Amino acid sequence: MARLIEKAEKLTLPVIPLRGLVAFPALPMNFELERSISKKACAAASHSDMYAFLVTQRDIQVDDPERSDLYDVGCVVRIKQTFNKNPEGNIRIVTEGLCRGTLLSIDKSNGYLTAEVMSKTLTGDFNAPDVTVEALNREILGALDDILRFLPPVSDDFMLTVNSLKNPGMLADFIASSILVRLEDKQAILDIFDPIQRGEALISIIDSEIRLLETEMDIHRKVKEAIDDHQRDYYLREQLKVIQTELGNDFGDDAESYIEKIENTTLPEEVREKLMREVNRMAKMPFGSPESALLRNYLDTCLEIPWDKTTKDRADVEAARKILDADHDGLTKIKERILEFIAVKQLNPGLKNQIICFAGPPGVGKTSLGASIARAMKRKYVRVSLGGIRDESDIRGHRKTYIGSMPGRIINALIQCGSMNPVVLLDEVDKMCGDAHGDPSSALLEVLDSEQNKAFRDHFVEIPVDLSECFFIATANNLSTVPRPLLDRMEIIELNTYTPNEKLAIAKNHLIPKQMKNHGLNKRMLKIADDAIRELISGYTRESGVRTLEREIASLCRKAAKKMVEEGTKSVSVTAKNLKDLLGERKFIDESMSESGEVGVTNGLAYTEVGGDVLKVEAIVMEGSGKIELTGTLGDVMKESARLAVSYIRAHAAELGIAPDFHKTKDIHIHVPEGAVPKDGPSAGVTLTTSLVSALTGIPVRHNIAMTGEITLTGRVLAIGGLREKSTAAYTMGVRRILIPKDNVRDLKDIDNAVREEVEFIPVSNIAEVLELALVKKAEKHIPAGDITAEKASSQPIYNIPVNEPVYGTI
Incomplete structure (x- = not known):
């Protein structure tokens, strides 16, 4: 060289x-x-x-x-x-x-x-014989010959100059300046100082350009063939139109318009063939026939489906996070799940869309969260309400042979949003119910199966429709009414009851600004203090979500607007003290905790559709023949828990200081207040047992303790559900010590930080531990029920348990 x-x-x-x-x-x-x-x-x-x-x-x-x-x-x-x-x-x-x-x-x-x-x-001296330089020059000239096949003819002077250059660098410069089109390619050659490397770079660029030109020529050839075919079809259709006109069948323009729409729309081949067959059928029918009208409706519907239209997903996870945080407070788990999907979709675009079900009480934001997810993913959003649907045809559509037939709600949703990859919210899937016309939940099995929905067949369309790009989100209040096969196809994400602190944040950041805007108010005209919002939450609403809270805030805005207009005031300030002047007296009165323990009265925790609640379980013992009376609209499971508690006490009467024959000589009455409200569930087992032992021994139950847990005949305390809601209710009522099953310790991480900081959670594994912690004094000997006076009770030894100090430590 x-x-x-x-x-x-x-x-x-x-x-x-x-x-x-x-x-x-x-x-x-x-x-x-x-x-x-x-x-x-x-x-x-x-x-x-x-x-x-x-x-x-x-x-x-x-x-x-x-x-x-x-x-x-x-x-x-x-x-x-x-x-x-x-x-x-x-x-x-x-x-x-x-x-x-x-x-x-x-x-x-x-x-x-x-x-x-x-x-x-x-x-360098490139005129001297050099095998490497000669080989490189030949490769450059060979690449030049290859690319000249795609370009207009060059002059003889150009070829003479090329053949006279022996320096591969100068040869590369000359060819690059004359042949290369892209500015970036020319600059790439200029950037290289070494003549050998410059020649090699030119060969690489020319090879890439040749591949690009070959691809362009192939595309041009295919387009030309398609145009030739189109011209042939056009010629034949024009002849057919003339023939039909001569025969008196004036359907040509109608059929032609459908054919033009089909050809101008990007359709799957199977869809195109099906629609063309239907157009040909329509062409052979009299214009005014009923079947012709049905076919026109069918063709219009099929052409409205956005077969080739999709939106590009947002790839910026941080931008999606900001949108979700701006629309909803809290809901950390759900937001992280959506952000995970966006991140994985960015790494693997071929990932199948997930099918998620938001389960939770009314008003916690399930439906609005679906719209926020669509905005975060930059997709179209469509909501399909399934509440009250009884007919399978509402999902799959009606067969087009019937007059008035139409596609199902899934196909209509695609037509409505104009995209094949929207976020589809299937609202209230637990409210569907089957009858003689079929079961709509069974029709959803194909829609929500990622292995089958890529070829979903609607009865009306009769063509496979690919739903695999849709992001389905279902919502439900009660999962027990959703069929098991349908549940198996969805990833269940539970939305818990909002805590008072979360409701406060939602009211300040979302509900109040929204309602003030709706009522023509601004921050200077209406000032609502935090203590007023807290009073509004605790005294005027009793719900798991925030719908009633929003209505109360709207009412507050109306009252303030009326006051400003009538009295001419420029602003209204709302505090906890003057709240009742605007909204009236509190609608809900929280039952206060006793200042001291009561015999036979225990604070239990319940989980209802509107969140957690504190229920006082009362038990009294009287002379009788062993009857057990249960009142308070108790369910079968709760009644069984009461009988189980009695059996446990009978088996351990001696250890508890209770007369062995109490079940023969005493009548027991168990009552749970608010009798008009039905109550059921196994988690009241420890509460019932504690109330019964307290009533039978005359030992008061600590007033500042609440408890929850299912018991067995052997006295074991089993895990329960709804701990987050129950503990929030106890915290709101002023309870600062809660006895929970030991197996529920793992659920403490889901409890609101404010509750965990203020409430002491004590894990227990058997009912003996519960009684030791809950009862104020220990019964060392049997004292007949009804003979215990306050003086006698106070003379008994006290448990060595400091009320205000942790027993196992705060968790």
Whole structure:
């Protein structure tokens, strides 16, 4: 290989920035100067022996380029000739490239660009025989021959010049300046100082360009064939139209319009063939026939389905997080699950869409969360209400043979949103019910099965529709009414009851601004203090969500607006003290905790559809024959828990200091207040047992303790559900110590931080531990029930358990 000699020199030269051109060494150029900075640089070149530095701009739209707007490598040239200004004031110049140069810095202080340039040239003896250089030149010429097949003919002078060049670097420069079209490709050749590497780079660029040109030609050929076929079809259809007109069948324009729509719409091949068959059927029918009208309705519906329309998912996880946080407070688990899906979808675009079910009480934001998810993912959103649906045809559609038939709600949802990958909210899936017309929940099995919904068949459309790109979100209040096969197809995410602190944040950040805007108010006109919002939450609402709270806030806004209009006040301030003047007395009165323990009365915890609640379980013992009376609208499970508690006490009567024959000589009455409200569930087992032991022994139950847990005949305390809601209710009622099953310790992480900081959770594994912690005094000997007076009770030994100190430590 020829030995290369490097020559380098640092120069200070005026700069002429080029737009859309690349200057090469040893090659002449002529072009016009339009900008003043270029004209001044040309004038300044007269002071440097007509030397200048030509460098290409990255963006041709920039008129006053900075250093970052210019490429790093340019060409040192000598201006050979300048022509007088043309009528537009431009100057045409002719330059000759000398060598490559690297741009070090620029200066604009003189009204034009001056650059510090490091000029560098690599030279060698390429005329001497060299196998490597000869092979490289042949490869360059071979690549040139290949690409010339796709280009217009070149001149003989061009080929003579190419064949005369022995230096692969100069050969690469000449071919690049003449053949390459893309500015970036030319600059890539200019950037390389080594002539051997420059020749190799040119071969690589030409190979890529050839592949691109071959692809373009293949596309052009296919398009030409398609146009020829289209022209043939058009000719035949025009002939058919004339024939039908002669026969008196004036359906041609109608059929033609459908054929045109089908051809102008991107459809799957199976869909296209099906629709064309239906158009041909319609063409053979009389125009006014009923079946013709049905076919027109069918074709219109099928063409409205967005077969080829999708939206591009948002790839920015942080942007999606901000949208979710702006729309909803809390709900951390759900937000993280959606962000995980967006992140995985970015890494694996072929991932099948997940099917999620939001389960929770009314008003906690299940439906609105679906709209926020669609906004976070940058997808279309459509809501399908399934509450009260009884007919399978509402999901799958009606067969088109019937008059008035239409597609099902799933296909209509796609048509409504105009996209094949929307977020589809299936609202109230637990409210569907089957009858003689079929079971709609069974029809949903195909829709929500990721293995089957890529070919969903609607009875009306009769064509497989791909639902695999849809993001389905179902909502339900009660999962027990949802069929098991349907549940198995969904990922269940539970939305828990909002805590008072969460409701406060939602009211301040969302509900109050929304209602103030709806009622024409602003922050200066209506000021609602935090204590007023807390009073509104605890005294005027009793719900798991915030719907009633929003209605009360709306009522507050109306009252304030009326007061300002009637009295002429400029603003209204609402506090906890004057809240009742606007909304009236509290609608809900919280039963206060006793200041001291009561015999036979225990604080139990319940989980209802509207959240948690504290229930007092009362038990009294009287002389009788062993009857057990249960009142308070108790369910079967709760009644069984009461009988189980009695059996446990009978088996351990001696240990508890209770007369062994109490079940024969005493009557027991168990009551749970608020008798009009039905109550059921196994978690009251420990509460019932504690109340019964307290009533039978005369020992009071600690007033500041609440408890929950299911018991067994052997006295074990089993895990329960709804701990988050139950503990929140206890916290609201002022309870600061809760006995929970030991197996529920794992659920403490889901409890609100404010509750965990204030409430002491004590895990227990058997009923003996519960009684030791809950009862104020220990019964060491049997004292007949009914004979215990306050003095006798107070004389009994006290448990060595500090009430205000932790027993097992706060968890």
